[in-house]
Amino acid sequence: MMLKANDPALLTWVNVPAGSDFPIQNLPFGVFRRGDAAPGLCSAIGNYVIDLAALASHGFFDDLQFDRQVFSQPSLNDFIALGKDKTRAVRQRLSEILDDDRESWDAKELAEYFLIPMAEVQLLLPVHIGDYTDFYSSLEHATNVGIMFRGPDNALMPNWRHLPVGYHGRASSIVVSGTPVRRPKGQMLPPGAEQPVFGPSKRLDFELEMGFIVGKNTSLGHSVSAAQAEDYIFGLVLFNDWSARDIQQWEYVPLGPFLGKNFASTMSPWVVTLDALEPFRVAGPVQTPEVLPYLHAGGDRNFDIQLEVAIKLEDGRETTVSRSNFKYMYWNMCQQLAHHTVNGCNIRVGDLMASGTISGPSSDSYGSMLELAWRGERPLPMPDGSTRAFIEDGDEVILRGWAEKDGVRVGFGEAAGRVVAEW
Numbered sequence: 001m002m003l004k005a006n007d008p009a010l011l012t013w014v015n016v017p018a019g020s021d022f023p024i025q026n027l028p029f030g031v032f033r034r035g036d037a038a039p040g041l042c043s044a045i046g047n048y049v050i051d052l053a054a055l056a057s058h059g060f061f062d063d064l065q066f067d068r069q070v071f072s073q074p075s076l077n078d079f080i081a082l083g084k085d086k087t088r089a090v091r092q093r094l095s096e097i098l099d100d101d102r103e104s105w106d107a108k109e110l111a112e113y114f115l116i117p118m119a120e121v122q123l124l125l126p127v128h129i130g131d132y133t134d135f136y137s138s139l140e141h142a143t144n145v146g147i148m149f150r151g152p153d154n155a156l157m158p159n160w161r162h163l164p165v166g167y168h169g170r171a172s173s174i175v176v177s178g179t180p181v182r183r184p185k186g187q188m189l190p191p192g193a194e195q196p197v198f199g200p201s202k203r204l205d206f207e208l209e210m211g212f213i214v215g216k217n218t219s220l221g222h223s224v225s226a227a228q229a230e231d232y233i234f235g236l237v238l239f240n241d242w243s244a245r246d247i248q249q250w251e252y253v254p255l256g257p258f259l260g261k262n263f264a265s266t267m268s269p270w271v272v273t274l275d276a277l278e279p280f281r282v283a284g285p286v287q288t289p290e291v292l293p294y295l296h297a298g299g300d301r302n303f304d305i306q307l308e309v310a311i312k313l314e315d316g317r318e319t320t321v322s323r324s325n326f327k328y329m330y331w332n333m334c335q336q337l338a339h340h341t342v343n344g345c346n347i348r349v350g351d352l353m354a355s356g357t358i359s360g361p362s363s364d365s366y367g368s369m370l371e372l373a374w375r376g377e378r379p380l381p382m383p384d385g386s387t388r389a390f391i392e393d394g395d396e397v398i399l400r401g402w403a404e405k406d407g408v409r410v411g412f413g414e415a416a417g418r419v420v421a422e423w
């Protein structure tokens with residue numbers, strides 16, 4: 001069944017430039033601040049943010065019966081916690097307000113009160129993230145890394161096709177797009193050396209990922225089934241899991257990622273609802289061997305979302321270094337959530353679950369420099385004549401993502417961060 005807010009025939013009275021990530025069919029949610037004013041919740045259309053508290057103060061949501069204070073908070077958490085019935089009704093109401101054919105609303109005359117040029121506001125981290133988990137769910141990525149570190153004969157560990165491998169990450173260092181990323185320092189073992197050294201990472205990398213925001217609490221001891229998991233997913237973001245490969249490689253045995261990962265992760269400011277992505281649902285890869293029953297989700301659980309990574313040099317020139325797609329994920333979000341909670345681990349509204357690096361089948365679709373430049377053996381050419389095996393100081397890494405079908409493009413904006421040597 002098609003949600004009314006997703007109708008590709010919907011047109012809006014707001015001027016939306018061609019190719020915009022934010023047509024009337026998207027209506028993502030975020031948090032903004034204008035000047036010194038207190039932060040508040042917003043949506044997006046074209047080049048405007050939609051001030052939700054301003055709309056609420058004019059009575060546009062009065063009949064939906066929730067406390068409109070949720071729109072005057074510094075995060076989406078209280079809004080998300082209203083539940084999908086309410087948040088879905090708000091998105092539907094926004095599509096009615098912005099609809100070119102609207103009959104019952106006087107929104108157009110009030111536009112100056114609730115539409116603010118995006119360039120005039122600061123977009124903030126949209127969610128207070130209590131806990132962050134990172135998975136490792138791309139078969140191509142796991143295979144590439146396995147070949148590099150263990151050789152082609154046992155690239156995948158024996159557990160990989162049986163469960164969505166993951167680890168608990170660090171929420172405190174997740175930053176919104178546009179925040180500079182300081183090159184981490186740490187301990188590493190240089191190639192051929194017998195003793196570790198301390199210094200700035202020489203192998204700073206990005207990881208092209210998407211993440212989903214948990215939309216519903218569970219209580220300790222309870223599990224979410226794979227079939228019901230989408231009820232617990234509010235929406236998706238772009239996510240760059242910055243990784244210092246030299247620090248990571250020296251520290252990760254036997255307990256896994258630590259200081260090579262937790263210095264920063266960059267998230268997009270817009271949370272695109274699972275509802276808005278409904279038209280882009282596709283089947284995932286065939287899973288062999290068959291997974292255990294608790295990991296059976298049934299139906300099409302992947303989403304056709306095109307992904308790109310660009311490196312922007314200090315001189316302003318930008319090169320796209322990867323073109324991938326979220327549909328390549330071997331393990332889907334429902335399986336990740338079912339696995340995460342199968343032991344009774346509770347989840348909370350605002351938790352972030354990231355996909356793991358999303359690599360595609362071809363060498364220009366890999367989701368990290370480690371793979372794109374194959375451990376430094378095939379450096380990528382840059383427009384200024386230099387090459388990149390890893391990310392240099394001054395480079396800005398920009399993730400972009402969008403789904404497109406029937407002339408409608410539902411996009412995520414950007415997750416961008418520039419690497420600096422020092423603050």
Ligand code: MN
Nearest residue numbers: 207241356357
């Ligand atoms: Mn990762």
